[in-house]
Amino acid sequence: MIKISNTVKFLAVLILGSLAGIIGILLLVSRSDKETRRGIKQKGQEFMNKIRSAREPAAEPNLKKISNWGNYPQVQVKFHEFEDIETLRRLVDQSEQMIARGNGRCYGDSALAPQVISSLRYNKFLAFDRDKGIIRCQSGVLLSEILDVIVPQGWFLPVTPGTKLITVGGAIASDVHGKSQHKAGNFSDHLIDMEIMVGDGSIVRCSHTENTELFLTTCGGMGLTGVILNATMQLIPIETAYIRQESIKIHNFDHMMDIFEESEDWSYSLAWIDCLAQGQQLGRGYLMRGEHAKVDELATVKQRQNPLVPKKRLKLNVPFNFPSFTLNNYTITAFNTALYLKHPNDVVKSIVDYDTFFYPLDTVQNWNRIYGKRGFTQYQFILPKSVSREGMHRILNRIARSR
Structure with a gap:
């Protein structure tokens, strides 16, 4: 029944549109050639619009x-x-x-x-x-x-x-x-x-x-x-808009877990892991921990004069989707290696604004475009502390072997 009714509707519009076009042409005969051509074009466009509306459901x-x-x-x-x-x-x-x-x-x-x-x-x-x-x-x-x-x-x-x-x-x-x-x-x-x-x-x-x-x-x-x-x-x-931060280079996964446990009294802690490293360097990366800075801990006079208003940071932008081949085993391995080697071997202590510590990726607008049009999926999980070392070790091994 739906197909029949749509067909009838289409034919009715087609007939009415044709009659309207003929009448329009007759009325335009007495006009100048230029006006006639303009009128015929307009009526023809209206006719085609009616046909399209009969064929296509409204969006x-x-x-x-x-x-x-x-x-x-x-x-x-x-x-x-x-x-x-x-x-x-x-x-x-x-x-x-x-x-x-x-x-x-x-x-x-x-x-x-x-x-x-x-x-x-x-x-x-x-x-x-x-x-x-x-x-x-x-x-x-x-x-x-x-x-x-x-x-x-x-x-x-x-x-x-x-x-x-x-x-x-x-x-x-x-x-x-x-x-x-x-x-x-x-x-x-x-x-x-x-x-x-x-x-x-x-x-x-x-x-x-x-x-x-x-x-x-x-x-x-x-x-x-x-x-x-x-x-x-x-x-x-808080006294200031700044964080007292320590960044520690991590040599392998066991070292990472040891430093995490030593950092339990710190208010904030996180780690970056090179998930492609293998062997003795499995789980290498760096760990950062932080506390809200006091006024007398700030590094410069300007910071101490206005401790709750940090300097505005310049934001970058990824203006388009990267080609899908941009991220591959070679480019990711090179990036991770460079990021790891860049970090000094000693503990790096610094005072950073809260944006730098908590939201580093927010300074790069549209960074998700780096993954291309196909996008990406993210897998998050949590392990009980009693099995976290063994579980994370197995997971990192699995990821490293998947290259």
């Missing part, structure tokens, strides 16, 4: 192809945005398979569904207690925007991942962690409360003590429990 106005930061997979979705509660409630009522989405800095298929609701326009600050370090904001606010507000006032995020270009809602949904996990835990450990719109359109306030089950399943729930509307967070005090 969905909000269809959009999106992906996350890895550029894989790419999915066509119905893309919606909201700025107020009523718009969001209407979208929730009308949608069956829907998920909220922040800034798309996650990996894999996170926040991808047939219908996606972006929170980026729901991005207002609601309250900031400068004395107690408590901030409340809507879920579409970026961590970078929070830092711009709180750092000059002497406060910092207790937990932050390797990018500040994620939303508060995304940080909660993924329950992100960072370089302070061994001491500060996850993002959710510093949430005071939040509000969520659940599937029936109602708004529920939850916390560690109120509607606890919803709170716990939403933190790390990947957006499956509802749309996070706003959140209240506890911040930590």
Whole structure:
């Protein structure tokens, strides 16, 4: 029946269009040749447009192809945005398979569904207690925007991942962690409360003590429990916008684990590993650890005069997708070797601004384009401490042999 009705519709438009074209030509006979040609062309264009509209279904106005930061997979979705509660409630009522989405800095298929609701326009600050370090904001606010507000006032995020270009809602949904996990835990450990719109359109306030089950399943729930509307967070005090950093060259995996265990009292620690190194150098790399710097630890007079406002850093940009052959065993091996050899053998102590320590990749805009149009996938895992040495050793061996 569908094919018959479409055919009838097409024929009807074809006949009507032909008649309109003939009538138009007759009416134009009395005009000048130039006007006649113009009129015939216009009528002909209208005729062709009618044919196309009969053949082709109207495109969905909000269809959009999106992906996350890895550029894989790419999915066509119905893309919606909201700025107020009523718009969001209407979208929730009308949608069956829907998920909220922040800034798309996650990996894999996170926040991808047939219908996606972006929170980026729901991005207002609601309250900031400068004395107690408590901030409340809507879920579409970026961590970078929070830092711009709180750092000059002497406060910092207790937990932050390797990018500040994620939303508060995304940080909660993924329950992100960072370089302070061994001491500060996850993002959710510093949430005071939040509000969520659940599937029936109602708004529920939850916390560690109120509607606890919803709170716990939403933190790390990947957006499956509802749309996070706003959140209240506890911040930590700082004297400066700088980090006292130590960087240590690591010779192999066992050396890495030993230094990590020695660094447990440091607030922040992380490591880069050359995953292609083998043999006695398996697990080589360097480890960095840090603490928030005090004013009297700052290196220059200029820093001490304005300790909470670091110098703005120049940002680079990758303007296009690299060819797919750019990253291969040879180029990656060369890069890793150069990065390892560049590091001095001694412990390097320095004072760096918080962007340099926490968010080095954010200074290179669109760095994901280095992986080309096909994108990349990222695999993250965690091992119990009791088997971490053996497990990581086996994993690094497997990666190194996969070249």
